[in-house]
Structures are given as structure tokens and as C-alpha cells.
Amino acid sequence: MTPITEVAGRKVTLSNLDKVLHPATGFTKGELxxxxxxxAEAFLPHLRDRPVSLLRYPDGPDGQVFFTKNVPPGTPDWVATTEVPRSEGPARMVLVQDLPSLMWAANLVTEFHTPQWxxxxxxxxxxxxxxxxxxxxATIVECCRVAVWLRDRLAADGLTAYAKTSGSKGLHLLAALEPAxxxxxxxxxxxxxxxxEAGLPGLVVHRMNRSLRPGKVFVDFSQNAARKTTAAPYTLRARAAPAVSAPVTWGEVESCAGPSELAFVAxxxxxxxxxxxxxxAPLLDAGRAGPLP
Structure with missing residues (x-):
């Protein structure tokens, strides 16, 4: 029998709680x-009002992994949705605005990805x-060197950078902007x-060509495009272990001497x-946003 639980006054179906999703540690869907x-208290503010793309892995990372961008069939009518523009015409996507919506989406077994708008x-x-x-x-250690350089470069333009692990191999840098x-x-x-790339020769590459990337850090700027999304802070990733895209301090970035130092799980x-x-949290404060140079 599929269990139904009440979350903040909403009935949410939760299924297959004993199913192992992250095989390296035996991490189950119930644990997810x-x-x-x-x-949720930290996670939800980073999702709120942003359409979510759901990278689903219902049978674990070794099973089928696929993006769901449109509102999935069977979505409860109390889950908020929004119309978004696309080149082929407008579509509707999910908004995760509250705890019941988060638990409903988490039951689909997903990474949460959001745009920058x-x-x-x-x-x-x-x-x-x-x-x-x-x-x-190259590893996240080299990413940390690049992150510090970019942090200082952004500061020169009046922007404050914050860092999080990608939950995979690298780092994400984020800065709050006045809307642009x-x-x-x-x-x-x-x-x-x-x-x-010019400031850190031999360490950074800005082009996507994989032949250029061995031993270097690719600074991917493309996720700022309106149609692109990035793994949200605190999302789990579809990996053998329940890796998390985790915010980190600049002290941790500056002192990182090995990949294990910036590898975090649930x-x-x-x-x-x-x-x-x-x-x-400062990214959520409009008063801390800087103008685009």
C-alpha cells in the first residue's frame, strides 16, 4: 500500500521508501x-518563484536519468505552476513554493535545477x-584557485561572489544582480x-571544446542564458553517493588541499x-544585489 502523509495540511503520496537510490551508501528513498x-528551511528560498527543471533518477543513477521540464502528468492541483516562454511556444513549469510541493517533487526522485531568473x-x-x-x-583544488581569482575580479566590479560545490567535481560561483x-x-x-583564461594561463579555458580541457578548469558561462538552468543549492545529485550541491565558505575554498575536503553528502x-x-542567504537579499557592470 502506498503511504499518504499530511504535509502542512496537504496530502502527499510517498512511495517505495525502502528503495535504494544511492548504491554506494545504501541511501534509500525514505532517507532522500x-x-x-x-x-527545506534553507532550500526552499532558493527554489521559490523560479521554474524548476527536474532531473529525475527514479531507479538510481545507474537507471534511466531524464529531465522533466513541463508540468508532469498527475501533478496535484495545489502545486503552483507558471507559464514560461520557449522558442516553440509557451509552456508550463512547476514552481516549488512550499514544503508540500517540495515533498511531492522529491517523491519523483529528482535533482532540482533552476534558471537565473x-x-x-x-x-x-x-x-x-x-x-x-x-x-x-585537475580537480576541485584547481577550481578553488580559479574561484578566488574570479571572486576578486567580481569584487572589482562591485559584485560579491558566493561559492557552492556542484555536487559533482567542481564549484559554482554566484552573485546577486540588480535585474538585467x-x-x-x-x-x-x-x-x-x-x-x-588570460589571467591564469595554463589553468583556465573558456571554450567548451573537450580537447582543450585536460588539466584545466573550464569556466562555463553559458548557464546564464535564459534557457539554461543550474543545480540549485542543497539539491542532491544523481551520483552513487548522495552528494549535495553544498554552499561553502571562502575559508574552505582558500584552504582546500584535496577533493575530499569539499565533498559533502546528505x-x-x-x-x-x-x-x-x-x-x-545573502543572494536572497535584494539589497545586496549589484548592478551589472
Whole structure:
């Protein structure tokens, strides 16, 4: 029998709670749901008002992994949705606005990905993101060197950068912006990537060609495009272990000497929130947003 539970006054169906989703640690769907419920206070503000793309892995990372961008069939009528523009015509996407919606979406077994804009202003970004992706044998250690350079470069333009792990191999840098067209943010982000390649020769590449990337850090600026999305802070990732895209301090970035130092799983997050609070909370404060240079 499929269990139905009440979450903040909403009836939510939760299924297959004993199913192992992250085989490296035996992490089950029940544990996944518990993680999202306990991280919700920090997680929800980073999802709210942003259409979510759901990267689903219902049978674990070794099973079928697929994006759901349109509102899935069977979505409860109390889950908020929004119309978004697309080249082929408008579509509707889910908004995760509250705990019941989060638990409903988590039951689909998903990574949560969001654009850099909010539903009320499509294609107008209030956030900049740079995805630092290491090409082997480079690791997150090299990403940290690049992150510090980019942090200082952004500061020179009056923007404050915050860091989180990607939950995979690299780092994401984010900065709050006064709303600006996504195309202009993308162009600025490309300038930063090109300057980083010039400023850190032999370490950074700004072009996507995989042949250029071994031993270097690819500064991916493309996720600022209006149609692109980025893994949200605190989302689990479809990996063998229940890896999390976790906010980190600049002290942790500056001192990182090995990949394991910035690898976090679901069980680490409650303690980090107790110690640090939400390190990305300043991104949610419009008063801290800077103008696009």
C-alpha cells in the first residue's frame, strides 16, 4: 500500500521508501525524503518563484536519468505552476513554493535545477553563475584557485561572489544582480571567463571544446542564458553517493588541499547549517544585489 502523509495540511503520496537510490551508501528513498524535509528551511528560498527543471533518477543513477521540464502528468492541483516562454511556444513549469510541493517533487526522485531568473520576469536575471568544471587530472583544488581569482575580479566590479560545490567535481560561483536581461548577463559572464583564461594561463579555458580541457578548469558561462538552468543549492545529485550541491565558505575554498575536503553528502548538511546557517542567504537579499557592470 502506498503511504499518504499530511504535509502542512496537504496530502502527499510517498512511495517505495525502502528503495535504494544511492548504491554506494545504501541511501534509500525514505532517507532522500527525510533529507529534503530537514533541509527545506534553507532550500526552499532558493527554489521559490523560479521554474524548476527536474532531473529525475527514479531507479538510481545507474537507471534511466531524464529531465522533466513541463508540468508532469498527475501533478496535484495545489502545486503552483507558471507559464514560461520557449522558442516553440509557451509552456508550463512547476514552481516549488512550499514544503508540500517540495515533498511531492522529491517523491519523483529528482535533482532540482533552476534558471537565473524568476517566473514574474522571464529572461531577466537577478543572479549570475559561473560553473567551474575541472578536466582531469585537475580537480576541485584547481577550481578553488580559479574561484578566488574570479571572486576578486567580481569584487572589482562591485559584485560579491558566493561559492557552492556542484555536487559533482567542481564549484559554482554566484552573485546577486540588480535585474538585467539574461543576454547581457551572459555577455558579461563570457568576458569574465575570457579574462580568467588570460589571467591564469595554463589553468583556465573558456571554450567548451573537450580537447582543450585536460588539466584545466573550464569556466562555463553559458548557464546564464535564459534557457539554461543550474543545480540549485542543497539539491542532491544523481551520483552513487548522495552528494549535495553544498554552499561553502571562502575559508574552505582558500584552504582546500584535496577533493575530499569539499565533498559533502546528505548527512553532512544539517551540521553545516547548524554551524554556518545558509551561506547563500545573502543572494536572497535584494539589497545586496549589484548592478551589472
Amino acid at each position: 525524503l527525510h533529507y529534503y524535509a530537514t533541509a 524568476r517566473a514574474r520576469t522571464p529572461d531577466v536575471a537577478d543572479r549570475l553563475v559561473l560553473d567551474l568544471d575541472p578536466g582531469a587530472p 536581461p539574461s543576454a547581457e548577463v551572459s555577455a558579461y559572464a563570457r568576458v569574465l571567463a575570457v579574462e580568467a 548527512g553532512d548538511i544539517a551540521g553545516r547549517l547548524d554551524r554556518h546557517g545558509d551561506l547563500l
